[in-house]
Amino acid sequence: MGKTILADESIQSYITELLSKGQWQLGLIIGHFAQQKDFAVRLICSPEPVEDEASEEDEEPKEKKIKTPQKPENMADSDERWIATHARQVNRMLPGGLDVLGIFALAPPNMMISAQTKLRQILYLIHKSLSKGQTQTNSTTERHLLQICSTTRKITCRSIDVADQKSAFKPADWKPQSGSEKWIKLKTDINLDLKINVPVKQQNQNMLKQIQQGLVPYCDNICNGIITINGEVRDVTEVLDQSASDSKRSKGRDKGQTSQLIHDIDLYTQPISKEKREPEMYDSVCKLVIQGVTHGRAFVHSKALVSEAKQAITTDIIRSIHARCELLCEDIEVVEEEGIKKELYDTPIRVFGKLHGSSLDFCDYKFQDEKLEEVTDRIKELLDITIDPDDLELDCEQVPCEEDWSKDKSLDPIDDSSNGASNTSKFNMLTAVGGGIAVVAAGLSYMLFGDSQT
Amino acid sequence: MPRIIICHSSVAKQLQQISKDDKAVGLLMSYSSDDILTVSACVRCVSNNLSTQFSQLLILTLPDNLTNVLSEDNFNFWTADEGKSSVTVNITDECVVNTSVIARNTCCIDVTIDIGDSEDESVVNTCVIARNTCCIDVTIDIGDSEESWKKSLNKEIDRQYKIIKSGCIMYKLQQSNVLIGGNQSCGITKDSKCVDLYDLIEEDGGIFKRTRKKKDKHLETLQFTTFLKRSGTPPDEDIPPCAPVIYHNIVNSKSVDITLQIDTISTVTTDTTVSKLAVAMSTSVCRQLKAMTNCMMQHSKRGDFQTPQPYHFQPLSLNTFLTVTYPSKMSDDDLVEKRRDLHKKFCLNDDRPIFRRNNKHMFLEDLEKYGYLVNPHAGLSPSGVKDGTPYIVQGLYSYHHYMQDRFDDNKWGCAYRSLQTLISWFRLQGYTEKPIPGHKEIQQALVDVGDKEAKFVGSRQWIGSMECSYVLDHLIGVTSKIMFVSAGADLSSKGRELAQHFTTQGTPIMIGGGVLAHTILGVDFNDVTGDLKFLILDPHFTGAEELKVILDKGWCGWKGTDFWDQTAHYNLCMPQRPICI
Numbered sequence A: 001m002g003k004t005i006l007a008d009e010s011i012q013s014y015i016t017e018l019l020s021k022g023q024w025q026l027g028l029i030i031g032h033f034a035q036q037k038d039f040a041v042r043l044i045c046s047p048e049p050v051e052d053e054a055s056e057e058d059e060e061p062k063e064k065k066i067k068t069p070q071k072p073e074n075m076a077d078s079d080e081r082w083i084a085t086h087a088r089q090v091n092r093m094l095p096g097g098l099d100v101l102g103i104f105a106l107a108p109p110n111m112m113i114s115a116q117t118k119l120r121q122i123l124y125l126i127h128k129s130l131s132k133g134q135t136q137t138n139s140t141t142e143r144h145l146l147q148i149c150s151t152t153r154k155i156t157c158r159s160i161d162v163a164d165q166k167s168a169f170k171p172a173d174w175k176p177q178s179g180s181e182k183w184i185k186l187k188t189d190i191n192l193d194l195k196i197n198v199p200v201k202q203q204n205q206n207m208l209k210q211i212q213q214g215l216v217p218y219c220d221n222i223c224n225g226i227i228t229i230n231g232e233v234r235d236v237t238e239v240l241d242q243s244a245s246d247s248k249r250s251k252g253r254d255k256g257q258t259s260q261l262i263h264d265i266d267l268y269t270q271p272i273s274k275e276k277r278e279p280e281m282y283d284s285v286c287k288l289v290i291q292g293v294t295h296g297r298a299f300v301h302s303k304a305l306v307s308e309a310k311q312a313i314t315t316d317i318i319r320s321i322h323a324r325c326e327l328l329c330e331d332i333e334v335v336e337e338e339g340i341k342k343e344l345y346d347t348p349i350r351v352f353g354k355l356h357g358s359s360l361d362f363c364d365y366k367f368q369d370e371k372l373e374e375v376t377d378r379i380k381e382l383l384d385i386t387i388d389p390d391d392l393e394l395d396c397e398q399v400p401c402e403e404d405w406s407k408d409k410s411l412d413p414i415d416d417s418s419n420g421a422s423n424t425s426k427f428n429m430l431t432a433v434g435g436g437i438a439v440v441a442a443g444l445s446y447m448l449f450g451d452s453q454t
Numbered sequence B: 001m002p003r004i005i006i007c008h009s010s011v012a013k014q015l016q017q018i019s020k021d022d023k024a025v026g027l028l029m030s031y032s033s034d035d036i037l038t039v040s041a042c043v044r045c046v047s048n049n050l051s052t053q054f055s056q057l058l059i060l061t062l063p064d065n066l067t068n069v070l071s072e073d074n075f076n077f078w079t080a081d082e083g084k085s086s087v088t089v090n091i092t093d094e095c096v097v098n099t100s101v102i103a104r105n106t107c108c109i110d111v112t113i114d115i116g117d118s119e120d121e122s123v124v125n126t127c128v129i130a131r132n133t134c135c136i137d138v139t140i141d142i143g144d145s146e147e148s149w150k151k152s153l154n155k156e157i158d159r160q161y162k163i164i165k166s167g168c169i170m171y172k173l174q175q176s177n178v179l180i181g182g183n184q185s186c187g188i189t190k191d192s193k194c195v196d197l198y199d200l201i202e203e204d205g206g207i208f209k210r211t212r213k214k215k216d217k218h219l220e221t222l223q224f225t226t227f228l229k230r231s232g233t234p235p236d237e238d239i240p241p242c243a244p245v246i247y248h249n250i251v252n253s254k255s256v257d258i259t260l261q262i263d264t265i266s267t268v269t270t271d272t273t274v275s276k277l278a279v280a281m282s283t284s285v286c287r288q289l290k291a292m293t294n295c296m297m298q299h300s301k302r303g304d305f306q307t308p309q310p311y312h313f314q315p316l317s318l319n320t321f322l323t324v325t326y327p328s329k330m331s332d333d334d335l336v337e338k339r340r341d342l343h344k345k346f347c348l349n350d351d352r353p354i355f356r357r358n359n360k361h362m363f364l365e366d367l368e369k370y371g372y373l374v375n376p377h378a379g380l381s382p383s384g385v386k387d388g389t390p391y392i393v394q395g396l397y398s399y400h401h402y403m404q405d406r407f408d409d410n411k412w413g414c415a416y417r418s419l420q421t422l423i424s425w426f427r428l429q430g431y432t433e434k435p436i437p438g439h440k441e442i443q444q445a446l447v448d449v450g451d452k453e454a455k456f457v458g459s460r461q462w463i464g465s466m467e468c469s470y471v472l473d474h475l476i477g478v479t480s481k482i483m484f485v486s487a488g489a490d491l492s493s494k495g496r497e498l499a500q501h502f503t504t505q506g507t508p509i510m511i512g513g514g515v516l517a518h519t520i521l522g523v524d525f526n527d528v529t530g531d532l533k534f535l536i537l538d539p540h541f542t543g544a545e546e547l548k549v550i551l552d553k554g555w556c557g558w559k560g561t562d563f564w565d566q567t568a569h570y571n572l573c574m575p576q577r578p579i580c581i
Helices: A009-021 A051-057 A061-065 A080-092 A109-114 A116-131 A207-223 A243-249 A253-258 A306-332 A372-383 A420-424 A436-453 B009-019 B052-059 B146-165 B194-200 B207-211 B214-219 B274-299 B336-345 B364-368 B414-428 B439-448 B465-476 B488-493 B495-504 B547-552
Strands: A004-007 A025-032 A037-045 A099-107 A142-149 A155-161 A173-176 A184-199 A226-229 A262-269 A280-300 A342-346 A349-354 A361-366 A428-430 B004-008 B026-032 B036-044 B066-071 B077-079 B085-091 B097-103 B107-111 B113-116 B127-141 B169-173 B222-229 B245-269 B308-313 B322-327 B389-392 B480-485 B509-513 B516-525 B532-537 B556-559 B570-575
Touching (some): A009 A099, A009 A142, A025 A080, A037 A142, A080 A116, A080 A372, A099 A116, A109 A142, A155 A173, A280 A361, A361 A372, B127 B146, B127 B194, B127 B274, B146 B274, B194 B274, B245 B308, B274 B322, B389 B495, B414 B509, B414 B516, B465 B509, B495 B516
Parallel strands (some): A004 A037, A342 A428, B004 B113
Antiparallel strands (some): A025 A099, A142 A155, A280 B245, A342 B245, A349 A361, B066 B077, B077 B085, B097 B107, B127 B245, B389 B516, B480 B570, B509 B516, B509 B570, B516 B532
């Protein structure tokens, strides 16, 4: 028997809503991979490529070359790259523990049958797109396809191993639940102090690739680290929440059902990236320093093991660092102007919102000059969630200010004397410019452009 | 300020020795706890000029809280420990050690030094030994001159210092859920005593652990791994507390990545709190980083970088561990001058290797990983010779016997194996870095010296004591005395001679007679009654490396004079230590 997927009760009403629209739909399943059963918490329809982005296209001439004008008549004609890009963007907005579990398709029987190859393609491309340039923390490569027949309203679910090109769909058990899972929240604040020397062989890569490469040892390091939960080192095989077994002895916790369990996580890593090695000399063309504090947040189900908690929080840290760097690089379109040798960029700050009807959060990244409305618009666009700007949690990370930038004592890890000019020249402060839907569009074009290169 | 000063008898002896010279200046090293100062070693300044630089240099070889004490003349000392308290030792011609303690250089209090008379009281046995390993990656900008990389190295090491002292470093006790740091700890309260840590180690049921008695537990080293806290307050105030910022600097440069393999030991008394232990370990790491920096500055060149490697030594005449850092690409031969200097500083005799790489101290965990059993006789009960004095092999050897190394030499290779044990002793005592030779190499050596014909190589022919002495000479440059015993019965009269050998040479002896070869590791001898027993290591054992079996079945054990074939002729190969350092 295949895997069981427990579906949150809110999903059923969403499906009903979609059915009432009378159109075919494609979208993502968001949820939590667990060792025994997976949890589906939400379906998100992939946004339709709409014409009103035309105004933004002036800035992005490449956009015009991509032929995704409007929703095609047939599901089989939809662009898998569009969905994969959507998955990548949604993935950035998920805290640790939440993932794109797979996709759903809602269509009449004939259309569904003809779209089978396409759906399979989409699942594989999503996997490829999500794993690009990032350290993989997920152990499972099983993804789900939920098919909803718009005629019979029948729901079928199947799974496929996206790491194996030859894998075939296996039946999976989609189980709608009454009520929601009680999620355990994990939180931490990670300080970053990364120094990356970009070796000569990478000089033709763009800045994002250079950063991604430089992050590899750091991410490995994070994955091999240890965590403490509320200050305790715990065996990874233990159940995270010990109160369940405690309550057998002392009842009284039941009253507190409404309050969510929140654990403070601390992360410790060994100061090494690789094992023993000989001194290695190399020439580098560029130095990157990433410094700051990032807020990490993850969710696990109520019966999760310590190991699952560790995986969720480390996934979040790695995902968040990558997301920031991607967003930044997509946004600034690094132009290496003559004369400008040093630049300073601030990455967007992480903001959170509540996924209503559950104890889960989603997140987004807000550039300094973005308006809150732009953030809420993006959330609506990408996650299909309507949120009031006042409900956004904005204070988990500090916005870089003048003072932080001026801490440039350590910015220049090279020998000061070797480069006289560098002593005096200040970093150029380039504040990245972001703009609501423009970011969506820019991101998309970036992705597609990147794919065509490979 | 310490009120009691304990001076180890070995140090007192050294001080007395030194006092015979005209004038000597040096340092006393001591472990200090709140009210006891244990002087465990003395160091002599080579130049008779005492300088802070010298004490700085020295401090790098010492574990953590071993504070050194500086002297003005004739071993008058003051502590380098921020001048909190000072000890003055005057050594007179009558070899009486007088001391006074000076607090902040203002007043003098007379203190009697207790000279510990029992050998068992060595610091190594009464302290908790914490060993911490970690690898620190450093990236250095090479720049365009020798100065520039040195400057960059210093800058990088300073950064590491800052991190280590920041309180973001935690030490994880291996096989436990305990993390200790200077300000906080997990899995144990920070005021707990170090000795409590032993109870928190989860036994993994290894063969060595099961056979160990509970009360001996404190002899184990506490093994730690270093972890850096990535969450919470940044270790470095230069890191902005805001969302990450990226500095992008387009500049051509040449860099080198070097992995510093930190391996420190810290010795503290059993009642020290774990947070103090953590501080001591941080101090050790910082000292080692400094020592490594010095080593690199001295031996690395632009374009040729050497990795500094730390080695721990525990010279028998000192009651402390010393850690010396050697550059990876220099051989022991290249480093002889450095060793000579160390010998002189620590007032050690120049007759045997003490600071060669192979002299490195074998901690229990190293022995477990060694592959061969080391000193299996250590677990034996006394021989039972009435009023006998045991004379035993000095130092370490490994047990070599039939069927090891996936090589079937059953029924013919016993002398080869005994020879391997002899060579292992020279290896473990630092005399040679050559690997232990296999049967073929031994045979080839005999062909090379002209003792055997070429067809001997690859054969299954026996060898005897003479051949062993040739091989020792040819392969590792060790000469041997050969003792001829015309009948096994006569061995019972050789007690005195053998005792003499183990006292002066201390090397294992290979004995061949009839068709058998054995290794003699010692004798228990009563020179009044002439009663004698032999400590025998038997190379004919064909089983696995199980200490219990080997001891229970007598493969390593005390044998009476009847052990020998009373009528057979015996030859003993008695290797002589070369004089070298």
